[in-house]
Amino acid sequence: MTQQLRVYVPPHPLIQHWLGVARDVATPSVLFRSAITELGRWLTYEAAREWLPTQETTVQTPLTTCVATFINPQIPVAVVPILRAGLGLLEGAQGVLPLASIYHFGLARNEETLEPTCYLNKLPEKFAPETRVLITEPMLATGGSIMAVMDELTQRGVDPALIRIISVVVAPPALKKLAAVYPGLIVYTATIDETLDDRGYIVPGLGDAGDRIFGT
Ligand code: URA
Secondary structure (H helix, E strand, O other): OOOOOEEEOOOOHHHHHHHHHHHOOOOOHHHHHHHHHHHHHHHHHHHOOOOOOEEEEEEEOOOOEEEEEEEOOOOOEEEEEEEOOHHHHHHHHHHHOOOOEEOOEEEEEOOOOOOEEEEEEOOOOOOOOOOEEEEEOOEEOOOHHHHHHHHHHHHOOOOHHHEEEEEEEEOHHHHHHHHHHOOOOEEEEEEEOOEEOOOOOEEOOOOOHHHHHHOO
């Protein structure tokens, strides 16, 4: 079977609600931050399906023994927020994955080349086999940043099939780049928008996610 990039847009009223709040230009920074936190929570919840490893065991209830399914603690789970804006989704993601290790990765746009330049890389040299990695990045626009992070992760031994990306708004240029190199990859997002403007902003989008999260 040929693999294809899969992009899930969960039809969930809470995800739709918080996306609407985030899109509204009248939303103040404090509420925008809450909206992104909530989107981080619900998109992580959705992304955890068929991704978080489980194991079966037996527990004793007050009445008898029965089979129970738990998250397998032997298999590492990591979250990689792409700074700055990815920090906005982190709090909600951590609420769902409280035992995950957090590896920060900071990228800033070089204003001359317009390419993302790494200013912080807390990734381990090598990830343990089977590690599940969740990348948090609210906007997948041109795809420059996400491709840079995917490259770093796969070089460090992460299997792209075990990576999930959560994003609030994604656009076709980023999806095309990801699909060309990582056909087995799975993305969870609140929406797929149509286009980018000539500055690389997603339209209709929600503006500069980092500025709106941090009130700058
Ligand atoms: N990054 C943002 O914050 N907003 C966009 O629209 C595109 C990239």
